[in-house]
Amino acid sequence: EAGVAQSPRYKIIEKRQSVAFWCNPISGHATLYWYQQILGQGPKLLIQFQNNGVVDDSQLPKDRFSAERLKGVDSTLKIQPAKLEDSAVYLCATFGGMVNTGELFFGEGSRLTVL
Amino acid sequence: AQTVTQSQPEMSVQEAETVTLSCTYDTSENNYYLFWYKQPPSRQMILVIRQEAYKQQNATENRFSVNFQKAAKSFSLKISDSQLGDTAMYFCAFMKGYGGATNKLIFGTGTLLAVQP
Numbered sequence: 735e736a737g738v739a740q741s742p743r744y745k746i747i748e749k750r751q752s753v754a755f756w757c758n759p760i761s762g763h764a765t766l767y768w769y770q771q772i773l774g775q776g777p778k779l780l781i782q783f784q785n786n787g788v789v790d791d792s793q794l795p796k797d798r799f800s801a802e803r804l805k806g807v808d809s810t811l812k813i814q815p816a817k818l819e820d821s822a823v824y825l826c827a828t829f830g831g832m833v834n835t836g837e838l839f840f841g842e843g844s845r846l847t848v849l
Numbered sequence: 850a851q852t853v854t855q856s857q858p859e860m861s862v863q864e865a866e867t868v869t870l871s872c873t874y875d876t877s878e879n880n881y882y883l884f885w886y887k888q889p890p891s892r893q894m895i896l897v898i899r900q901e902a903y904k905q906q907n908a909t910e911n912r913f914s915v916n917f918q919k920a921a922k923s924f925s926l927k928i929s930d931s932q933l934g935d936t937a938m939y940f941c942a943f944m945k946g947y948g949g950a951t952n953k954l955i956f957g958t959g960t961l962l963a964v965q966p
Contacts, residue, residue, distance in 0.1 A: 776956030834952040
């Protein structure tokens with residue numbers, strides 16, 4: 735089966751510009767996560783979706799970050815305006831079961847550099 | 850709140866040797882899961898091994914095994930017969946065990962393992 739697809743793989747922008755990342759989950763996976771991985775740190779959860787509903791967005795900087803999952807399939811994560819500290823790899827991960835066993839399926843990530 | 854600590858930012862091992870990566874965690878939960886994830890350079894993160902806290906027996910997956918010390922809140926990963934393909938960032942992770950699809954993984958800061966030929 736196809737894995738989790740993310741695009742773009744790399745993006746370089748100036749501060750105060752906007753950027754959007756896209757994630758296509760494994761078919762049928764209802765749970766979708768966006769993690770932010772800053773260099774030298776572990777992934778930090780930004781937002782979690784169950785189908786098209788938000789389960790947890792407590793660590794999402796809502797003044798600049800937004801995310802949606804229309805129709806409960808693809809998801810987009812947007813940053814506007816970007817700051818230097820947003821430079822990171824943005825990971826999308828999905829899970830397809832009813833009881834979360836912790837085996838998430840990750841995409842290759844989208845690396846953002848803010849200059 | 851749960852925390853996961855990996856105190857070894859980088860480690861190196863010779864091919865075919867054994868290496869142990871350390872992880873400690875803090876939680877007041879009694880039911881939880883622990884994981885080791887592997888992130889190869891420029892490739893997606895994958896699950897290496899999983900341990901349920903209620904199980905006393907340490908999990909093993911081929912060359913990978915864990916030493917789970919619940920009282921000490923310690924969860925180390927042992928890689929035997931190290932191979933060049935084991936070169937990667939390894940993350941220790943924690944998840945509450947109350948079930949449901951709303952659980953989330955909490956990651957440590959990672960250990961970069963280099964396997965030397």
